Structure formats: C-alpha cells, structure tokens
Amino acid sequence: MENRTDKNSYTIIFAIAMVLVVGSLLAFTAASLKPTIAENERMEKQQNILYAMGVNDNDEGSANFISTDKVGDEFSKYIKKQLVIENGIASENDQAYLIDVKKEQTKAKSGEARRLPLFIGEKDGKTFYIAPIRGKGLWDAIWAYVAMDENMVVQGAYFDHKGETPGLGANIKQRFFMDDFIGEHLLDASGNFKGITVAKGNADPKNLDKTDNEVDAIAGATITGDGVTAMIKKDLKLYWPYFKTLKK
C-alpha cells in the first residue's frame, strides 16, 4: 500500500523544502556570527605572536595566552614594528599581522611574489623577530609563530594545528614540545641556514644540546613531526636573507 510520503512528487518537494530551510538557517547563522568569529581570530593571532616572544600567562606545565581583554593593549605595547618583506625589500605595515600566510603560499606557487610578514617585538631590552609559518601535518594544516633573535636562535615558539590526532600529533601545541625549541639554533656552525629537525632517536630527550639543529620527536606522531621539520626548513628559510641584512 502506498501512502502519501512514498510519492515521487512529495519526495522532491520535501527535498527542496529541506534544502531551503537548512540552507537559509546555516547561512543566517554563519552571516550573523561572522564578525564575532573574525574578531576572535584576530585576537588569537595577536595572542599567538605575543606568546612566541614570551608574553603569556604560562603556569607550570601548561601553555596559556594572555587574556583577550588585555591582548590589544599588550600587542601595541610589545610589538614595536610590523614589517612586510616583498622581493627582499622590507617595508613597515601596521596591518601585517592580518596577512593570511596560506594565501601568500598559494600566490608563491602560481609564480607571484609572496609577502612575508615579520613582527619586531621588544621585551626587557631584548629584540625579538617573530615570523609566522605554515605547513602540512598528518590530517590538515599546521602552523607556528617562531620568535628569533638576530642570529636566528629561537627564543620561543607557538605551534598549532587544525586537525592532528588528539594525544599524538596534537601534542605539538603542548609545552613539552614547544619549549624544546627555545634556544635552538636555526643556522649551522658556519652560519648557513639549516633549520631544526624534529628527530627520532637524537638521544637528547632533555634537549641539552642547542646547536645540533634537532629537537626530540613525539612518539606516535612521526608525520606531524616531519611536517614541522619541513615547515621550518621551507618557510623560515625565506626570512634568512633578511637576517643577513641585519648583520651588516
């Protein structure tokens, strides 16, 4: 016996109505929440940059950003200059932190010039050069903000990811991994860019050797770790020419 809901015409009308209702509901939600979400993302970028240069609310063991109500003021207090490096020429731009690294990478792939944002911060008389980098983990994007001194020695780093496995690759945003980078050299002994390798079996779990260009890998997160290595070698190397000009 056929009832009303089995008819083709009913099915088609139901499908159309459902798509219209759900579609407009989702569009409405997305459109009305967009400004708030964008504001959250902007503040998060500022928090990330400040975190890398050591302006954070870290307590023992866990990584904490400074709170969102303070971040705007702190950002203008600590970040002295925002640069955009394009074709080797650095110019100031106070909106540089809004540059989307992903879009710049796509531009570079299609042969256009890539804009490299660099943030110069000062804290306790020390100058920090903070660069955003981006790469691929196991499942999705990973990115980082790396603070360096003028010799490209890492002063702090903040890693994040979109969808790495909880408990494994997702641990790149844990203190025990990020803090290993502090003090690590990006250049080799003769001053050439070497990067930092996330190494299995470097026999240095406490990371005492800071000039070996290696940090200890996370067990069970090989591909995420390799992604971190590749991201550092590829993206931070682009900043090397700028650091060479600082030496002159």
Added chain:
Amino acid sequence: MGLLSKKDANLILDPLADNNPITIQVLGICSALAITAELKASIVMAVSVLFVLGIGNVVISLMRNIIPSKIRIIVQLVVVAALVIIVDQVLKAYAYELSKTLSVFVGLIITNCIIMGRFEAFALGNGPWRSFLDGIGNAAGYGLILIIVGFFRELLGSGTLLGFKVLGDPIEKTGLYAIGYENNGFMLLSPMALIVVGIIIWIQRSRNKALIED
C-alpha cells in the same frame, strides 16, 4: 523508578551494559580508535555525542511522519550535519577556546555510525520523549566505553591522566620510573584501542553468557 517508568528507564540503562553500542552492537568503533589516546579527548567526544544524539533523536522523531522513506538517510544526514555545524559556529563566536578543542571532533561526530544507527532504528519509529531517552542512553553507553579506553591508553601509554603526571616524570626518572618502569608507546597507537575494546567485550561476555552469539 519514580520519575521514569521501568520501560523508559531501560531505554537509558540497557545501552550502558547489555546493549552497549560499542561492545555489543559494534558501532562507533572508528571514533573509539581515533580519539582515545588521551582521557580528555574521550570525555569531550562523549559529551559532544551525548548532546548531538539527544537533540538529533528528538528532531528526527518529530519529523518521523513527514520524512519520505526514499530519502530518509539523506534527511538524517542533513539534520545531524546542520546541528553540528550550527553548534560549532556558535561555539566559535562565544566560546572560542572550547571550539578549538572540538574542531577535530566535528567531522567525527557527523560520521559516527551510532548517530545514524539510532535515528534509523529508534527515532523513526518512536515518540520524541522516548527517542530522547534512547539517544541519551546510547550516547552514555558509547561515552562510558570511550572513557574506559581513554583511561587505560593514557595511563599506560603516556603515564598521565588528563595531562597530570600520575606515575612520575619519565625524563627526570621520578615516581614509578625510578624503579625502571617504562611507558608503553604501543598503547598510543590505534590498534591498542581495538585490543582494549576487545578485552572489555571479553570480560563482558564471560560474565553474561546470554550475550554470546553462536
């Protein structure tokens, strides 16, 4: 049971043990493998599924008489996907930190076969109140196993619980590590989740012979 009739109470209690979605119906195994390497992720996932399945079951139950049977699976998928996306967007706007913790789980919730399974098997044929109870019960049964597996994997794999070093520090060699204990890195890999689930199934069935199939 003052508040619930016995039949209604069983909707919640059955999935916790003798009709558990993971160990008896063998549903939702994929997410049980993916996110149980640490306890916190297991708890977050359990709560998320509780929320989505409770609400989703009610929505489907309310629509059960107008859903065309030919496209009911698609309708179910649209309902759960829309629910999850709306919740995710609201969290992104008003609880940004929490939404970042959840980001990985959004996709996993939508594809969780327990959700589609309960829509199809229960909500399409029952009223909203009973569907709600069924959703809560099944999500709790699922969450219970997730938390047990997460507990053992994090404890034996990393020596921590919810991030606290309960067994001492493996690098500084304190606590248990001082007498030569080592973390079992194998516990962190997905196959061990299956083995832990297998052990739970084994214990459960050996205690209740009625659950053993021929």
